Amino acid sequence: MxxxxxxxxxxxxxxxxxxxxxxxxxxxxxxxxxxxxxxxxxxxxxxxxxxxxxxxxxxxxxxxxxxxxxxxxxxxxxxxxxxxxxxxxxxxxxxxxxxxxxxxxxxxxxxxxxxxxxxxxxxxxxxxxxxxxxxxxxxxxxxxxxxxxxxxxxxxxxxxxxMSGEALFKRGWREAGEAPLRENLAAGILKLAGWTPGTPLFDPMCGSGTFLIEAAQMAAGVPPGALHGFAFEKFLHRDPSRPAVEKREAISTVFAGSDIDGDLVATARTNAWNAGLAEDAIRFDVKDARDVEPPCEQPGIVLMNPPYEERIGFSYTRDATEFFDAFAATMKRRFKGWTLYVLTTDMQLQSKMRLKPERRVVLFNGPLECRLYRFDLR
Ligand SMILES: C[S@@+](CC[C@H](N)C(=O)[O-])C[C@H]1O[C@@H](n2cnc3c(N)ncnc32)[C@H](O)[C@@H]1O
Structure with missing residues (x-):
């Protein structure tokens, strides 16, 4: 043809x-x-x-x-x-x-x-x-x-x-965090969780802010490849021009994140800025996840990935069971009506949280087998 x-x-x-x-x-x-x-x-x-x-x-x-x-x-x-x-x-x-x-x-x-x-x-x-x-x-x-x-x-x-050159998850806005999640995995998880612009999103272990930045770009109508140089721009046999970025209406959404590590929160702020987001698009705080409060009245989605044992160890306490028990208590007490999603390699997480997952999805973060658990906070 x-x-x-x-x-x-x-x-x-x-x-x-x-x-x-x-x-x-x-x-x-x-x-x-x-x-x-x-x-x-x-x-x-x-x-x-x-x-x-x-x-x-x-x-x-x-x-x-x-x-x-x-x-x-x-x-x-x-x-x-x-x-x-x-x-x-x-x-x-x-x-x-x-x-x-x-x-x-x-x-x-x-x-x-x-x-x-x-x-x-x-x-x-x-x-x-x-x-x-x-x-x-x-x-x-x-x-x-x-x-x-x-x-x-x-x-x-x-x-x-x-056609892509550098992997598409290298969006061009990141300053490295400690164990950042790949941007395309974070974005896929948002979609698996059924999050859509307009729904409040909160990450109490936000690290370098990947979930929040991906979501805030979606709400702002910024395409993920906006800052990416593609290999096809160098090809000789097809039109090498970049596709035009379509102007999309921004959808107003509450985004908030916190982390115990102040340096990481500063990195998250820089990343959000590099990603082309407005300064107030995401509210970032330094806080222990056990002390967090909902960022707004309207219930939304809490999405987080706690530290992987294999990657950075449990930095928050020596006893993960004690930590998750206290964290789950905060969630149940203060986040009624919200839906909590946790991405983890810890297959015992639900028993540590003493919560029954409504759903679990098998995912791979590189070679690491993970679960995305959904808990309905009633
Ligand atoms: C796997 S990383 C999350 C990575 C993040 N999703 C990203 O994209 O960069 C886990 C995060 O949990 C944070 N953390 C550890 N203990 C915490 C605690 N007690 N309260 C809040 N955050 C904590 C760490 O500082 C780290 O940033």
Whole structure:
């Protein structure tokens, strides 16, 4: 099919995401009018034209990247993958002056080394450039301009060109916190919790403020990719322009957060400012989570992720059971009518809080298996 004004070329894409957020990403892609959506563990396959795929890069809050499917075919040995890659017109897709990096993911792949497959793909790309122009792109493993992703099974090889460049969760506003949550996971959790602009949101362990900043951007109509430089802006074979940011009406919402660590609260304030939010968009305080009070009369959602034992240890008290018991008492006493969501790796949390969860969702924060618990505070 050729790309004409009337029938834009429909191509295939893959949007990887944290495991557990596939339905959320599928909905975000559908909202941008992608079709033929298929959720697989760790991402969503979809069909779209180029401008739709660019819009998903700009608008998706939960995808980690958007990959354009450059080729797919039967290949299971290193040599077959090399030949598949050599036949592709890489030189028409990006400039020889761009740096590249190749990565390979195996799904029941029968090759001995996935790194060697990546090396052969890099060779094929460079050989193709040399054939055409007697020069080859260099490799940059840290910050490449162009990322090539291979997915190899025991039968097929699919080669993707990464449209996003830096991962989409690197929104461009963060100053590092102690154990910050990835922005796309935070945004996906907000959506899993059913939070929508207009509903008050409170995070009593806000750290660097990820939940609140993502939510406040949603309410303010700021797209997540507003500050992100995309790899597709460097491509040669399709329109590299950034999609226009549509003007959206801001929805007035109460946002509040607190943390016991004053330095982190200061970081959260800076992050909110960097994210393009008004100075008073989110109210931040320094407070122990056991002493918090509702930020408004209207009940809303309390959303938090307490410290992961694996990551920073229980800094609030030596005894987590004692802490959560006291925290739950504060919630039950002062937050009647609110809904509490807690993201944790601690599968015993509900017994520590002596609360019965209404719902639990399995999620992965990188390799860490987590639960998102919902407690209705009556
Ligand atoms: C896993 S981090 C939360 C990360 C946060 N969601 C973010 O995006 O940066 C847990 C936070 O709990 C805070 N914390 C630990 N003990 C606390 C307490 N007793 N009261 C309030 N916050 C506490 C830590 O300072 C830390 O920022």
């Amino acid at each position: 050729s790309e004409t004004h009337h029938s834009p070329l429909i191509e295939r894409f893959f949007a990887p995401c944290p495991r557990g957020l596939e339905p959320i990403v599928a909905q975000e892609c559908a909202d941008c009018s992608a079709s033929d959506l298929k959720e697989i563990p760790g991402g969503v396959l979809f069909a779209a034209d180029w401008s739709t795929a660019k819009r998903i890069n700009l608008e998706s809050r939960s995808a980690s990247r958007v990959l354009w499917q450059a080729a797919s075919g039967p290949a299971r040995t290193e040599q077959q993958v090399y030949e598949l890659a050599l036949a592709l017109p890489w030189d028409t897709w990006f400039s020889v002056n761009n740096t590249i990096r190749v990565a390979t993911t195996g799904l029941n792949a029968t090759v001995r080394s996935l790194d060697f497959v990546s090396l052969r793909i890099k060779d094929a790309v460079c050989d193709r450039f040399r054939e055409v122009m007697d020069a080859r792109p260099s490799v940059n493993t840290q910050r490449p301009d162009i990322r090539i992703q291979c997915v190899l099974t025991d039968r097929d090889c699919t080669l993707y060109l990464d």
